[in-house]
Amino acid sequence: MAKRIDVSGLDAFYGHFKAVEDVSLTVEPRSVTAFIGPSGCGKSTLLRTFNRMHEVIPGARVSGKVMLDDENLYDDGVDPVAVRRTVGMVFQRPNPFPTMSIYDNVAAGLRLNGVKNKKVLDEVVERSLKRANLWGEVHDRLGKPGSSLSGGQQQRLCIARAVAVEPQVLLMDEPCSALDPISTLAIEDLIQDLKDRYTIIIVTHNMQQAARVSDRTAFFTIAGAGKPGRLVEIGDTAEMFSRPAEKATEDYITGRFG
């Protein structure tokens, strides 16, 4: 049930500042797409327009179209809350709810949306933790606080929490940047497992990571401070890393820029 994302003519603003300009791209379902580019080029901003999280920042707004299969997320009458149930998100820093146990963290999405049936919740928690490759490490201490886990475990807990509500798309904004190499590998493996169910977009600063996990890569850049970020090119990852179409992409991935 993973969905295709079709972006056309998208601009994103913070107040009067245009952070992203005229992005059009397609994200294929059941695949991993990596967003790369120098700091400040608007990768996070763009990602957050895909689940309407951009607009929770005061003054932030979006123009353009983001089609999820055949529905425009920005049509009048579309409920951002419903969008966020369909498009899940994992943040850069692991952020489990500090007042909740491991179990409650995973169950939070369902519980806060009114699911009370204990049996259903038990099943979802176990399934989600298994999908996040965390079940083995935590199944005997589900009642402990989520914050008692290591950073890498916490990030997998956050992934379990995100997949527990059965989204169609999973957005990950530098999910490994706060983690050690072992935890990073664990999450990369997890992304490979998750991609037959979800459409995954991952923002990363790590070229090797982009090359390892993604099927397609989009490269963004920025002309200078105060200018908006733009999409340079998007294509097959192997292709892009071996024969980039644009000079700017080549410079960036070979480390001559940014």
Next chain:
Amino acid sequence: MAVVTSSPPAPTKRLLESESAGRRARNRLATVLMAACLLIAMLPLIWILWTVVSRGAGLLGDSTWWTNSQRGITSRRVGGGAYHAIVGTLVMALMTAVISVPIAIGTAIYLVEYGRGRFAKLVTFMVDVLTGIPSIVAALFIYALWVTAFGFQRVSFAVSLALVLLMVPVVVRSTEEMLRLVPRDLREASYALGVPRWKTIVKVVLPTAFSGIVTGIMLGLARVMGETAPLLILGPYTSSINLNPFDGNMAALPTFINQDRNNQALDPAFDRVWAAALTLILIVMVLSVLGRLLSRFGTVKK
């Protein structure tokens, strides 16, 4: 300038010099000053505690202190208890809390989560103004409203209304601060799960800030329980027990103290003044401890 540049180079300095004598002296001076300040700050506190405990502890050991009122006991006579005043103080504090806490928390949530623009600025300004209102002004305001305008009796409920004016700004301020401490990340994590905003506030933000909010409420209550001006203006003292906040006089610890203070030359009254003061301090302490315990509920067991 040329003279300076051509002067012989200073003897080479070691990279990790030992502290210079001057710096050591300054450091010692600063340390002594700080310690002196601490002492000066602590001294009155310890003095007060010592006075109150040494003079007031005697009566507190007596079980009648906790169970009897002052009914029929004149300032010349030993005996009776503070039950009427303790209950009165607790009843008024409870009413004050029940009214203030929802208002204050609601206001704080509005200011932190929703408030933008001019109206929010106005609310913040009003809270600031309220914070600075002397308790006697709050009391007179309620008097003008309750007694003069509405023609009601002076009853303890009116006292509570005046106390609400004093408690709300304290709790708004502390709650606001606690809510602002909740990281943005957590709110966004909740939104990203498709949880609506109000539910995020109720189920994620408030529980995270819970212990801080409870501490703020306890501070506000502690402030309000010792207030005397509203009692003097709106809550006449009685030596009997009265539990009805809408009818008749109700005693409170501050007015109890005030009553016997009028006759403090007499030993029985003098003793009761200090015992009542100590009782008030103890009640505030017990409430703070209860607040701490309550705030533990909010967190998951380690």
